[in-house]
Amino acid sequence: MAVGSSVKSLAVGQRIGMGFQHSACLSCHSCTHGYEQCCPKRKLLRHVDGGFASHVVWDSRFCFPIPEGLESRVASPLLCAGATVYSALVNNGLAPGSRVGIIGIGGLGHLALQFSAVRRRCACACVCKHVGMRR
Numbered sequence: 001m002a003v004g005s006s007v008k009s010l011a012v013g014q015r016i017g018m019g020f021q022h023s024a025c026l027s028c029h030s031c032t033h034g035y036e037q038c039c040p041k042r043k044l045l046r047h048v049d050g051g052f053a054s055h056v057v058w059d060s061r062f063c064f065p066i067p068e069g070l071e072s073r074v075a076s077p078l079l080c081a082g083a084t085v086y087s088a089l090v091n092n093g094l095a096p097g098s099r100v101g102i103i104g105i106g107g108l109g110h111l112a113l114q115f116s117a118v119r120r121r122c123a124c125a126c127v128c129k130h131v132g133m134r135r
């Protein structure tokens with residue numbers, strides 16, 4: 001493992017995670033307004049060799065330290081599905097007590113439910129095709 005000489009926020013041996021996005025220019029209109037995922041120069045997992053390998057070269061600005069005590073199996077869904085739904089909820093002004101509709105309680109839906117119902121105490125209506133999940 002190694003970090004580049006200009007990387008100051010991460011250290012060798014530190015447990016980190018990264019999402020689907022490898023990099024962005026961080027200077028275009030999208031990047032400077034908080035929408036790096038819309039950057040025309042972004043690189044995603046599919047643009048990078050080794051995305052599913054044991055080692056990969058990744059832009060440090062898109063690597064996130066995983067806090068002590070947070071198991072990797074819990075942290076990993078937050079880096080992709082979690083970021084996707086959290087961004088949608090926050091960008092749409094999710095306030096405590098809001099009403100939220102969630103379609104499907106799969107990889108993204110169960111995290112949307114946790115962010116909105118548990119963290120923000122929102123009233124959630126979930127649509128799911130599994131009869132056994134009524135509640």
Ligand SMILES: [Zn+2]
Nearest residue numbers: 025028031039
């Ligand atoms: Zn950009």
